[in-house]
Amino acid sequence: MDPTCGASPDQLAGGFCQVCGLAQPGRRDHIEIDRGWVAGITDRGVVRKANEDAFAIETWDEVAVVCVCDGVASAPGSADISEVAAITAAETVLEAVRTSNWTELSDDDRADVLDEATERAQAATLSAGQADSANAPASTYVLAVLSPGVLDVAWLGDSRAYWINEFGPELLTSDHNHRNAVAEAQPDLGAAQLAELANGAALVRYLGPDGDGEPPEIVHFDPGDAPGMVVVCSDGLSMYDEEGTVMADAGRKAAASFPPSERGLVAARAASLVEFALASGGGDNVTVVIADSSHAASESESTRATSTGAASTGDEAVGHEAAGHGAAGDEAAGHGAAGHGAAGDEFVGDEASPAPSESDASGDVAPDAEPSARASSARGKGKAT
C-alpha cells in the first residue's frame, strides 16, 4: 500500500501517511496492538468489504481494560461508532483505575464505573451517528476489566468474553439476541425450534443512537488462583468456536511454537485465533483481544520501565499496522477522535457462514424484545439482582 501523496510506503503508520496525514484506504482492514500481556487484533475477514469491528486496550500496572465493539454492517456509520465507543469506554475505565485503588473497590463500585463507561460510550455514539435515521448505526459492546483476583465484564449484544485456564474455557457473557430473548420468554421451546427462529441472531441490545440506553449486563467473575486469560471477541471468531475449545487450544499451540514471530506470546495467540477464523471461512469481521493474567505481574514491571514518562493513553489505539513491536502508540488512533472509516455499501447476508451473524437478519434488530439479565451474579440498575 503506497501513500496516496507520493510518500514512500515506510512513511505509513497505522494506516495514516506520516507526510500528508491522510488515512489510507483500508486503514482498519487489519489492526494489531501488542502490549505484552494484553494484545488484540482485528481483521476484515474474507467476505466483508470493510471492517466495522473496533477494539481498544488500556493497561495500568496489573489491570487490563479491553473493549471490543462490532458495528452492524448493514447500518451505515456503524464503523464510526464502534471505534469511538471502544476508545471512550476503555478510557473512562482507565481514568477510574488510575485514580482509585481498583482491586479494593467493591463489586458495586466497579460496576458503577462500568456503567459510566457504557453510558459515555453510548453518548459518544450519539455525536458520531445520526439518531433519527430509520437505519441508525449500531454496535455490540464488550468491556472487560481484568485485575488481580477479579474479572468484570459488561456487555450489550453478541460479542463475547471467555475465561480460559487449565480447566478449560468458560463463556462469561450471553448474547443479547432474539433467540436468547425468546428462549427466556418461552422456556418450553426446544433447541431445534429456537434454531429455526427467524432473525434469531438479530441483536436486541446494542450501543447506538436508537439503543435502549439502559445499563449493560454486568458479571463479576472470580478467576480463582489458577492463571488464565480472558478472550474478548466478536462473533467473527465465536461463530466458529462457540464453546471456546479452539481458543483454549490456541494457548497451548502458541506456547509450544514460541517464539512464533515478532509478536509476543499473547499477541501470537490472538493471531492464531484470527488465522483460525479466516481459515474457517472468515465470514465476518473478526476481532480477538486477550489479556493473560499469568503474564501481568512480570510484564507490568517491564511495561512501566519501558514506557517511563509515556502518556498512559497514547497507545489505546485502534490503528496498528504492524505486528509485534511494542510501540503501539505510533499507530494510535486519535484520542477522543471519532475515526471515520470507509462506510458504505457493505456486504449483507453471507450464506457461507455456518452460523448466522447480525447481517443475515438484514441488519434489523428484533423489536420489542426485553433485555434480560441471566448470569447469577449479573447486576443491572433497575433490574432485579
Next chain:
Amino acid sequence: MSNMFDIEVFHNPALAPGATSVDAVITLTAPQDVEGGEEPTAVEIIMVDMSGSMDQGDRFPMAIEATCAAIEALADGTWFSVIAGTNRAYPVYPARGPAAIANAETKGEAIKTVRTRLRPSGGTAMGVWIEAATIAVRQMRDTITGPVLAHGILLTDGKNEHEQRSQLDARLAAAEGIFQCDCRGIGADWEVEELRHIASRLLGTADIVASGDLVGEFRSMMGAAMGKRMADVGLRVWTPKGARIVHLRQVAPSIEELTDRGVEPGAPFTLDYPTGAWAGGESRDYHLRVEIPTGEVGQERRAARIQLMLDQKETEPHFLQAFWTEDTNSTTRIVAEVAHYTGQADLAQAIDEGLAARKNGDDKTATVRLGQAVKLASESGNDATVRLLQKVVEVEDAGSGTVRLKAGVAEEDEMALDVRSTRTVRVKRSGEPS
C-alpha cells in the same frame, strides 16, 4: 504509581466539506509521584530590587523579610544564590562562587547577610540581574550531574529604566531554557507589560503584590518551585505537510502564548514547544489550532501528532484526527473545552483593550470592552476576574455586560486587573459533578 503523563485531547474531528481548521484542547497532567530516574537538583536564584526607589515606605524592610522567608523555605540540598539588583547586579550570598548548597548553616548565613548588607541605591536594569543569574545557573549546570530544576524569583518596584528593550530581550534570550522565573512587582511604579514580558519569556508568572503580603507571596512562590519534579518538559507537535499551526497557547491555569516559541528539532514537520518544569500531579490545558489541507468527503486525515519530550525522549503519541462529512449534526457539534477557552482568551483581550482605551481617555471603548469582559467572566464562572473588574467598573447588569467606569480607581487595582487578566478558570468537564 507510574511515571506517565496523562494526555487528553478534546476536539471535533468532523469537518464540513472544504473546512481546514481544527481546534483542540489538550490537557496534560503530570504523574503524581515520579519513581526511579535521577532526582533532579533544585537551583534557586533570588533577585531583589535594591534600586533607590525601594527606600519608599515599608518596601525595603518588607523585601528583606520576604527574601529571608524565601531562603528559609529552601529545601535542603538546593543550590541557591541571592542577587541584589540595581542598574548592576551584586552577589549578596554567597559572596563568591555561583551558589551555596542549602542547609541550616548556609541558610542562616544567607539570612544574616541579607539583613545586614543590603541598602537601596541606584537604578534599575532587570536584564542585567537576569544575565547575572544566567551566568550563575550555567556554572551550576556545568557542575551538577543529572537533571536540574532551575528557578528564579525576581522582585521589582520600578520600570526598567537603565536598559533598552533590545538589551533586555537579548539577555532574556540567553536565559531562556537556562532557568524559569516568576516576577513580582510592588507598588504602582512598575510596568505590567514589561514584567509580564520577562515572566513569559522565562516561562514564569507575573503578579502584583502589596508590600504587606510580600512575605507570604515569597514563601508560596518558593513552595511551588520546590514542588516541581520534572524539568524542561517539551510539547512536540507534528502536523502534516501543507499544514500550519495557527496558534498553540497554554490556556489554563493562565494564558501563555507559545505559538512563536516552537523550535525545529530536526524531525520533519515537527516543532517543540517549551512548557518548563512540572510539579507532581500538576495539570494544564493547551489550545492548539491547526490549518490543514482539506480533503474529500469521506476522507480522514491526521491533523496533528502530540507527544511530550521528557529527558530528550518522546512519549507515546496522541493523534488529532479529522474527517470530512456532509452530516451537519457532526460538523456543528461544539466542543465545550474549545468553546470555553476561546471565551477565556476573548476575556483577556477585552480586558487588555478596555484598560488601554481607558488609559487613552477613550471612555466609550473602555466601557464597551470592560462590559464585555464582565459578561464573559461571569458567564464562565471566572469569579476572581469578576472581582478585579468590579474594582474598575460599576456593574449594572453582568448578563448583558452593562457597566459604568468608576472614577478614582486605585492604580494598584487597575494593575492587578491588567496583570491577572490572563488567569483562566478551567472548563467544567462533561460528567463531572457540579
